[in-house]
Amino acid sequence: MTERTPMTAIADMVILNGRVRTMDDSQEVAEAVAVSGNRILAVGSNAEISSLAGPSTRHIDARGGTVMPGFNEAHMHIFGGSVALGELSLFGVKGFDALSQAVTAYAAANPHLPLLVGQSTDYTILSEEERVTRHHLDRIISDRPLLLVAPDRHTGWANTIALHMAGILEGRDVGVGNEIVMGEDGLANGELRETNAMRPVASMSVTGGREGLGVGTGGEPEAVTAAERARDIAILKNGLSYCASLGITSFQNMDGNLYQLEMLEEIDKTDGLPVRVRMPFHMKNFMPLSDLTDKAVAWRARFDSDKLRCNFVKLFMDGVTEGETAAFVDDYAHKPGWKGEPLFSAEHFGQVAVEANRLGLPIAVHAIGDGAVRLVLDGYQASIDANGPRDNRNRIEHIEVVHPDDIARFATTGTVASMQPTHPPGSAGLPLEPYLTFIGRGRWPYAFAWKTLVDAGAKIVFATDWPVSPLPPLHCIRDAMTRRLWDDDMPDHRLSLDQTLAAYTKTSAWVEFMEDRKGMLKPGYYADIVVLTGDIATVASEEIANLKVALTICDGRITHKTQSA
Template identity: 60%
Template structure:
């Protein structure tokens, strides 16, 4: 290692996430590694004539944020789409759509995202007729915040060939109206996929989620477009202090795009992309997942885990529940995999040394997933594959201690909490049912029971900002008196976004901490986060400088 630093950061309040040395004053970087962490005098002594110096001005310096669950391709595309977050009522929706349509005259499919389930009203669900009244002559579709439901107008449904309905498989639904035609609501990827395919991207951004398969016959121009979209999305993530991404949809095409960016030095965040195992795939397809793990195995780009959807979401009542819904008792929905099919997947993937990560929101889906991991443990013996469950929004209390017993990671998103900074409490709380509120979004309960809890945003389901997620984690208010206090401390929240994220992806030996010899993934914040009022974090705190692999990937204008 060089005897002088390439970069030093001084005048800092360093939060290292290293329990042996939790704080420091300065950090030195040489190449793509942390050269030293210590006092100002110790680090300044490592400067040479060519050393670049950054003054943190008393702000927090910490490991770069590890986004442990997000969707980079849909998120990147959403930067070009109509953001409907906070829009309520027909007139407000109309104004937003017409303005967007006027500014995008050549887009074959106008698309919006973050449209609340109650965007028309709490009592009137959105249909194609509402959208037709706004935009009758151009195809339009908007996604719910969770990206599990979309609403399309008649022009889009007709052009996609699904106005009269279509068999879209288990767990997916084109909701039909009383007139025998699709009413505009499309539940899950197989239902809205045909509409997404009308867009200028051809719906390629959704394939990693919908089918897990690669697009066919991609032209050089299409590849260049997708590459540019992803580059913009990665840079956007870097602007929020993100240095690592654990992606939660994927295909080989996305990995090839990322490798092209990596080889050209344009990969501004580290990223791992899964093999998305769908219920129509043969068990032998997991051998392909194992080959991806060998093919993509650098510190910047990996294809080393398996993603599975076990159910849908609460708001569309496609989450698989043990005892029905609060407003629909006895209606449990259904899992996307039979217990036998998932047990086989979990057992084979575990034997192949592949981490499995399962989207499971409802209590029955969570239990079935835990049962599958337990089956794998009994078949293969104890391994260190760190299997995960994503979201865990409603859990049966009997299943909470099983996370620690089985060594399963609880991957949770505080920003998803209904009634927090992002999503309204209703109608979600009514759908959950008051008798289950004590075991809903139970981050602290899970942690207290010994589970490893990791945080993320699930972008573009919710904003990528780590600061908004952290604020919800530290300020959450219960829906009624007497419910458990699920808040994390600020330190715990920062750990769940850094060192724990690195552990979950098997990189705890070289990332997630500011420690000598570790990879130089650093964020300099614009202020001392520990001095900010907890309910002001999302509005006050930003990344001032982001460093990934020793390179500055983002610098705010005031830092220029």
């Protein structure tokens, strides 16, 4: 049995009869875990842990299921995901008739919604050849505003009345990297690329689009009534409970605004957060460099507990491939002459990287195309050159394509690869097209190349980017373990189960600078634990998603349990 302190301590809770995966290299497996307060007291055999129980100790029977550190979702959007739980999901819907039936039924069931919103709309929902336009949507519903949103949340499609009410039917300048696609008739055709284009329509929703501010603009709502704020908090609480039900005990929220931080702070002070939250300051390309000192550093000082922290900077370098807003080194395969436009120049991003790291703020940058990835790596190298070698733990988010010349630079710059096994086309119900055609076959071996990066010495963390992809970690782990090749001569990017679980636990804790107190089941560490209904090490990879979360414990408190737990 591993050491425990003190020797006479009595456990508040013991979990027995488990297949304990500690993620601790010094004691990888065990049978049982003891918890005292909010900390792990001991890990060992059933007999050893049972000896720590007293008359009031709670006994949990894991029944042979996996007991492991709680999942740490390294990239998600809690407010948008929480709102989406109550919106129409078009996940898996194919064809105009099925789309029409789903939207019509949702509209009938929600007669008072000011804006009908359908999430997870495939780019090829109509067919692989035909893109959605306002005219398609008008055929479904023309007298109520309708907005469909792509799974990546970087593209939307609105009907005519929505475009008219938003004041963008005749188009509008929406800034670099954003586009209101215009039709041959001189009017918007309904396709809205990136946040600035979608926001005029999204702001008509029941939440006023407030859930998109932190990720889209880095801004704050102009005015929120007490009733609206109460509604938003209730929505967040529902989302937090959903996270706990999936075995998540920590997440790194990629929305960065004060409104969300203050709501989460209120939840923590009243009910207590059921999940640990890390949030960034969102730096946009129009913000002055002084915002890093005036806001990001101030927020870090204000939100600095192990339940709610704001201690890094998030940026966007590009958009998404399917919307033709990702930035590549070479042209899009289907569109000669177009590489996409980065949202920051190399010089500007370098300035941000140098200053943020100088202030001790790690950086996470959304970069989809290999051109955007290269620009970010260049900025991180500029930070090293200016500030000297530091333990920055800077990250790149998504890395859908990496240029072969840049693979080794992840290790040399200490850049963390933050990737989503649910995102490769063909995974998690996603279609292969138009993605494969847009990037071209020559880029396929370097797309979603997480094993290539790991083999080259990069640290990796996994996540879903919820609500872009379904949130359950077990689904994501299954997708990581069962990823299929796009062709027989493509590299196999699957990692081992241990590597995959580490990317969801101890490495995700490490990237937060919290590896000394969470991410492992180890005496003295936080009691952040998930108990599964079966043994994840012995079930077939295809069956991992069929396991259930029997029990979730965060900070020593049970945040979710099934009736049988």
